[in-house]
Amino acid sequence: MTIEFETLAQAIVDGDADTALALVQDGLGDQKNPDLDELANAKEILNKGLIGGMDIISELWIQEKIFIPEVLISAKVMHGCMDHLRPILEASNEPPRGICVIGTVKGDLHDIGQNIVGMMLKGNGFEVHNIGPNSSPEKFADKVRETGANLIGLSALLTTTMPMQRESIKYFEEEGLLETAAVMVGGAPVTADWAEKIDSDGYAPDAATTVGLAKQLVDDLAEELGQVAATN
Amino acid sequence: MAMDLRWAGLDQQLSPRLTVLSNDQKKVMINAAFEVLTRAGNRVGSKPALEVLRKAGCRIEPCDEDGEKVYFPQRLIEECIRSAPKRFVMYDRNGEPKLYCEGRNSYFSPTSACPKMWDPYTGERRAWKKEDIGNAARITDYLPNLDAMFALGSLADDYGFDCFVHEVHAMMINTEKPIIYLSNDVPDTKAICEMAALIAGGWDRLRERPFLLQYDEVLSPLKHKNHAFDKFCYLAEEGLPIRYGAFTMSGASSPVTIQGAVVQSLAEALVGLIVSQLVRPGVPYVMAILPGIMDLKFGILSSGAPEYHLFHSLYTELCHELELPVMATAGITDSKIVDAQAGAETLWSYLCAALSGCHMNIGAGSLESHLIGSFEHLVLSNECIGAVRRFMKGAPVNDHTLALDVIQAVGDGLPNKIFVDQEHTMNCYLEEQWQPEVFNRNNFQSWTNKGQKTTHDWCNDKVRWILENHTPKQLPDEILKQLEEIAQGATDEATLAVSKTKKAKRRRKFRAA
Numbered sequence: 001m002t003i004e005f006e007t008l009a010q011a012i013v014d015g016d017a018d019t020a021l022a023l024v025q026d027g028l029g030d031q032k033n034p035d036l037d038e039l040a041n042a043k044e045i046l047n048k049g050l051i052g053g054m055d056i057i058s059e060l061w062i063q064e065k066i067f068i069p070e071v072l073i074s075a076k077v078m079h080g081c082m083d084h085l086r087p088i089l090e091a092s093n094e095p096p097r098g099i100c101v102i103g104t105v106k107g108d109l110h111d112i113g114q115n116i117v118g119m120m121l122k123g124n125g126f127e128v129h130n131i132g133p134n135s136s137p138e139k140f141a142d143k144v145r146e147t148g149a150n151l152i153g154l155s156a157l158l159t160t161t162m163p164m165q166r167e168s169i170k171y172f173e174e175e176g177l178l179e180t181a182a183v184m185v186g187g188a189p190v191t192a193d194w195a196e197k198i199d200s201d202g203y204a205p206d207a208a209t210t211v212g213l214a215k216q217l218v219d220d221l222a223e224e225l226g227q228v229a230a231t232n
Numbered sequence: 233m234a235m236d237l238r239w240a241g242l243d244q245q246l247s248p249r250l251t252v253l254s255n256d257q258k259k260v261m262i263n264a265a266f267e268v269l270t271r272a273g274n275r276v277g278s279k280p281a282l283e284v285l286r287k288a289g290c291r292i293e294p295c296d297e298d299g300e301k302v303y304f305p306q307r308l309i310e311e312c313i314r315s316a317p318k319r320f321v322m323y324d325r326n327g328e329p330k331l332y333c334e335g336r337n338s339y340f341s342p343t344s345a346c347p348k349m350w351d352p353y354t355g356e357r358r359a360w361k362k363e364d365i366g367n368a369a370r371i372t373d374y375l376p377n378l379d380a381m382f383a384l385g386s387l388a389d390d391y392g393f394d395c396f397v398h399e400v401h402a403m404m405i406n407t408e409k410p411i412i413y414l415s416n417d418v419p420d421t422k423a424i425c426e427m428a429a430l431i432a433g434g435w436d437r438l439r440e441r442p443f444l445l446q447y448d449e450v451l452s453p454l455k456h457k458n459h460a461f462d463k464f465c466y467l468a469e470e471g472l473p474i475r476y477g478a479f480t481m482s483g484a485s486s487p488v489t490i491q492g493a494v495v496q497s498l499a500e501a502l503v504g505l506i507v508s509q510l511v512r513p514g515v516p517y518v519m520a521i522l523p524g525i526m527d528l529k530f531g532i533l534s535s536g537a538p539e540y541h542l543f544h545s546l547y548t549e550l551c552h553e554l555e556l557p558v559m560a561t562a563g564i565t566d567s568k569i570v571d572a573q574a575g576a577e578t579l580w581s582y583l584c585a586a587l588s589g590c591h592m593n594i595g596a597g598s599l600e601s602h603l604i605g606s607f608e609h610l611v612l613s614n615e616c617i618g619a620v621r622r623f624m625k626g627a628p629v630n631d632h633t634l635a636l637d638v639i640q641a642v643g644d645g646l647p648n649k650i651f652v653d654q655e656h657t658m659n660c661y662l663e664e665q666w667q668p669e670v671f672n673r674n675n676f677q678s679w680t681n682k683g684q685k686t687t688h689d690w691c692n693d694k695v696r697w698i699l700e701n702h703t704p705k706q707l708p709d710e711i712l713k714q715l716e717e718i719a720q721g722a723t724d725e726a727t728l729a730v731s732k733t734k735k736a737k738r739r740r741k742f743r744a745a
Contacts, residue, residue, distance in 0.1 A: 159347045
């Protein structure tokens, strides 16, 4: 039996966990068919069904047609489905869309915004390591090394802690982390001007547009690293 | 012609007021806040605060590296509420009493920490300079309906964490009005109080006539920052007033239902009250609230939402019920410029604040919900508060206001007799009718002759006029010199120099979504 990816995507959009999980399980049941590649099957469920659904959600959010609670419920359903796909994807060493370490900079205890961004990224196929508020540059760096992250998200909610975004980026550079990871910054007082001034790689004004930015940064980086590999 | 009004008590007017809750509802909500304090853990990390709480009999359980969970006995909550002063008077820089936080009085001030500002001359949206904070203070000093000063902007761009002492310094030398301030830590607060004592003429005089009030926030939900409580313990020991409360976002850091958000916020502010009263019983404490609404479509903090005003009114009512001084944000708009939205949201907010009798209301000058500071909005706020204050004077009913004699004289007189030239009109029209300064009442032709200006244009004209003409009363040279020294002493030049010169290098194309 082949599942209808559109139906699965719609279940994600509707936040209908029961239907989504049943469809994923049905879809994985097909693996028993020796003619089907297990990994290809799982990837198709992920990309056409789950991410397909989340892409619709992202688009609806950007168009201001839906609200954050609806987005987060869809993301939760997506996570639930991923639990069934992850063993197959991991066993094959298939890399996730991106690996992101996200947190609020040292001295800043506010974490609601970055939690929402973290959930959104996770819901869109990123592997997310949320290290929480008041995170020092060293804590970020350790997590990046440990997870092999290619994306770092620095949040700040206070005018007084925004400079810590700059200090953190400088530290990452000194530690050589920026060769293989891009940095994006955000938070209510943060502007595109500031983000560019402190040499981050990207800025998004809200959680809705962050996913698009994250994909862009990860793609830019992959292209850059590809070129580096080619010249070597 | 007159009526006998001697016994009716009608001259003792009922001031205009807004009441949302019944007496029973108020009691239920206050008890709900007590329930939160006794049963939901409040996270406290400050060592001096934990020590007094433990001694007072609170149940304290380990939580994480950021703090411990504190549960308050009912007896302690009630004792501390009884111990806090029921009224609080704030003085100005000259030691004159100005803000009587009691009854249903309402006072107004600018907001603080807006990361950017609109330059009144170039129209550019830019970072703040110390001179700009001074200008905000000069404008506030001039505008009669702004009763106190709060920095409006942030100097974090230039001074990092050392910015607060510089913000207070710029305010102190540019206005005589009472000052609300932010501070980073205990050394900051000490430096600021030292400056205040210098102006007041000694610490005892400052304690007796405080003209500064420190502003601190809860980290909702139910978390209390170490440095906030460390500073409280210092201020309470010194006998200086404290202001504390939630800057909550209903729907994110508190329940999406306003009633739940109010109960949580009340409980959070009471934690500060308990700490302050345990350190020094009777120290002045102001219950505060920033009733934010998380817009669940855009993920931003909204200050123009109707729920915001309901939140503000409910919280104020509960503080009145507890007989505690109360302070909230008001007059803030979500609009990015001074336009129709800004006018509507600002006036509505001030009207609700005054009608519910909230003692201190901070928010003037704030666009985009605290993200852009605007001198024009200070002028707009002054205008809106003026109109609200006229409304709040209400309607005493007596012979003079009923004016029956005048009505009779006009009725009995010649057929074309009107009121414009009556003595009664001459005697009281200035007091009776409020006159706008920037809301335009010209007819079309006069308005056209004056250049068809918008509200923003009128406000901008007024800002420029004040900046070019108003000089606040100056402090003595010797005091100015010492203030400058304290402010400079608070700046770690070495750190600043390093952070300004060292820079990461751009490695790839910058992307902005």
